[in-house]
Amino acid sequence: MGTVILLTLTGLGLAALYFLVASGLSLVFGLADVLNFAHGLFLGVGAYATWWAAGNLPGAGPDGFGFVLAVAFGVAAGTLVAVLVELVLIRPLYSRTIEQVLVTVGLSLAGVALLQATWGADARPFPRPEWTRGVTGILGAQVPNGGLLLIIAAVLVLGALLAFLQWTRYGLVIRAGVENREMVTALGIDVRKAFTLVFAIGGAAAALAGALGGVYFGTVSPGQGSSLLIFAFIVVVIGGMGSVLGSAYAAVAVGLLQQFVNYYGTSGLGDICVVGLLAAVLLLRPQGIAGRVATA
Amino acid sequence: MEPVLTVENLSVRIAGLHILQGVSFPVAPTGVTVLLGRNGVGKTTTLRAIVGLTPRNGEVRGTIRMGAQSLLARPTYRLVRSGLGYVPEDRCVFAGLTVAENLRLAERRGAEAAYDRVFALFPELERRARQRAGSLSGGQQQMLAIGRVLLNENRLLLIDEPTKGLAPKVVTEVTEVLERVAESMPVLLVEQNLAVVRRLAKDAVVLAAGQVAWAGDAQELLLETALTKSLLGVGTGEPHRGPEQAAATGKDAN
Numbered sequence: 001m002g003t004v005i006l007l008t009l010t011g012l013g014l015a016a017l018y019f020l021v022a023s024g025l026s027l028v029f030g031l032a033d034v035l036n037f038a039h040g041l042f043l044g045v046g047a048y049a050t051w052w053a054a055g056n057l058p059g060a061g062p063d064g065f066g067f068v069l070a071v072a073f074g075v076a077a078g079t080l081v082a083v084l085v086e087l088v089l090i091r092p093l094y095s096r097t098i099e100q101v102l103v104t105v106g107l108s109l110a111g112v113a114l115l116q117a118t119w120g121a122d123a124r125p126f127p128r129p130e131w132t133r134g135v136t137g138i139l140g141a142q143v144p145n146g147g148l149l150l151i152i153a154a155v156l157v158l159g160a161l162l163a164f165l166q167w168t169r170y171g172l173v174i175r176a177g178v179e180n181r182e183m184v185t186a187l188g189i190d191v192r193k194a195f196t197l198v199f200a201i202g203g204a205a206a207a208l209a210g211a212l213g214g215v216y217f218g219t220v221s222p223g224q225g226s227s228l229l230i231f232a233f234i235v236v237v238i239g240g241m242g243s244v245l246g247s248a249y250a251a252v253a254v255g256l257l258q259q260f261v262n263y264y265g266t267s268g269l270g271d272i273c274v275v276g277l278l279a280a281v282l283l284l285r286p287q288g289i290a291g292r293v294a295t296a
Numbered sequence: 297m298e299p300v301l302t303v304e305n306l307s308v309r310i311a312g313l314h315i316l317q318g319v320s321f322p323v324a325p326t327g328v329t330v331l332l333g334r335n336g337v338g339k340t341t342t343l344r345a346i347v348g349l350t351p352r353n354g355e356v357r358g359t360i361r362m363g364a365q366s367l368l369a370r371p372t373y374r375l376v377r378s379g380l381g382y383v384p385e386d387r388c389v390f391a392g393l394t395v396a397e398n399l400r401l402a403e404r405r406g407a408e409a410a411y412d413r414v415f416a417l418f419p420e421l422e423r424r425a426r427q428r429a430g431s432l433s434g435g436q437q438q439m440l441a442i443g444r445v446l447l448n449e450n451r452l453l454l455i456d457e458p459t460k461g462l463a464p465k466v467v468t469e470v471t472e473v474l475e476r477v478a479e480s481m482p483v484l485l486v487e488q489n490l491a492v493v494r495r496l497a498k499d500a501v502v503l504a505a506g507q508v509a510w511a512g513d514a515q516e517l518l519l520e521t522a523l524t525k526s527l528l529g530v531g532t533g534e535p536h537r538g539p540e541q542a543a544a545t546g547k548d549a550n
Contacts, residue, residue, distance in 0.1 A: 175392065
């Protein structure tokens with residue numbers, strides 16, 4: 001029983017990480033039709049900015065309020081990079097899918113290279129609050145606190161995103177834009193502002209994933225964002241393009257499947273099962289759990 | 297009287313195809329001007345060019361002016377904010393949003409939304425405010441699409457085939473609403489149902505093969521059965537038949 005609880009909660013921790021990356025990715029694709037391969041860069045920037053801030057930013061540190069400040073700095077850095085990427089690189093390329101893919105893939109590679117050139121290719125120990133190094137006993141299972149922190153953060157982000165989408169004017173514009181962007185402009189709304197906003201939201205969530213992922217894994221490395229991005233894309237497709245709630249369901253399914261199969265089967269089999277789940281969803285329900293049908 | 301909108305020498309090319317070739321016509325500052333023509337002659341393309349929704353792979357040339365203001369090359373949202381209300385073909389309501397949210401989306405900052413006017417014309421929308429737009433009937437969706445543009449003061453309404461696919465009784469309701477709307481603001485209407493045209497239109501512009509084939513008084517056109525048949529491929533039926541009767545028989549230009 002303890003093993004099942006542990007696997008469930010660590011699976012949910014992984015799911016939380018996927019959700020933080022995938023939620024922004026899903027909104028960006030759903031609203032702006034942009035396949036953003038540079039999304040992993042926002043995670044890397046958030047992780048490295050948090051790591052840097054914890055050691056160098058006055059008032060910031062590896063514990064207590066200092067750590068909160070370091071994470072806030074990382075999130076702000078990720079958000080800023082995401083907004084700049086949208087304004088400078090993506091905005092001139094809307095409706096030009098191939099160019100978008102080339103630019104975002106190139107940016108992702110260049111970003112990783114830049115992080116490597118600046119701080120080296122090796123993983124670096126991440127500053128972690130003392131509490132996150134420990135475990136908490138839940139129904140007989142000793143669950144790592146880093147994973148619990150990720151779950152709490154993801155639930156808070158999910159709640160905030162849903163409230164934003166449901167109760168604010170911009171949330172309404174984003175929901176409508178995911179359905180029919182052209183009609184939103186035909187109602188007199190400058191939908192480009194909403195594009196920038198979803199990039200900012202996506203960048204912030206991914207940067208938070210970078211910071212808390214550093215806590216979860218204990219290290220930060222330049223390629224971390226890219227490897228997580230693959231699973232985030234799978235979560236977006238399974239959950240449905242443009243659906244935050246769909247991303248949450250899909251992240252839980254992927255995280256739990258990976259964790260359980262990797263434990264009870266062979267290591268690595270969980271990843272294959274996730275790809276199998278993706279294939280099944282694409283065949284049986286191409287619009288994903290809660291989204292619209294992806295069109296070419 | 298000065299036209300509210302002037303289209304001069306408008307040419308639209310999309311993916312290498314010349315959809316419109318030198319189209320020119322004015323839209324009167326009052327009443328309904330109707331754009332007629334067989335399927336595929338460029339009626340919807342004309343409306344979309346006016347409101348700046350030509351696809352990115354399209355090319356628009358010519359002049360479109362609203363008063364002294366040139367409309368070409370301005371983004372759609374600015375054109376709409378400057379007083380162009382657009383109701384597209386197939387309504388395009390946001391199916392996942394409620395009726396109230398669809399209307400709220402059309403509100404403009406700094407302007408008071410005319411909910412009283414919309415609900416006076418379409419009381420059904422007020423009753424169904426919390427219902428998802430996707431679960432409305434076709435007629436109710438059309439009312440919502442028209443209601444969205446009536447929420448704001450506009451200088452001109454562009455309405456694309458508002459009676460398409462609707463039941464005869466609903467066609468009559470929509471026609472009556474458009475008649476009331478046209479009393480207070482000019483309308484450029486694309487419509488295939490000649491009974492509706494007969495009831496609403498003051499002026500008509502007939503497109504054929506991407507060009508203006510005929511322009512003038514709409515009622516005169518409808519009296520000329522042979523001309524109507526040659527331009528639209530359909531007879532006008534009884535000249536004095538009311539739209540309700542025409543709608544009830546389901547007879548239209550198709």
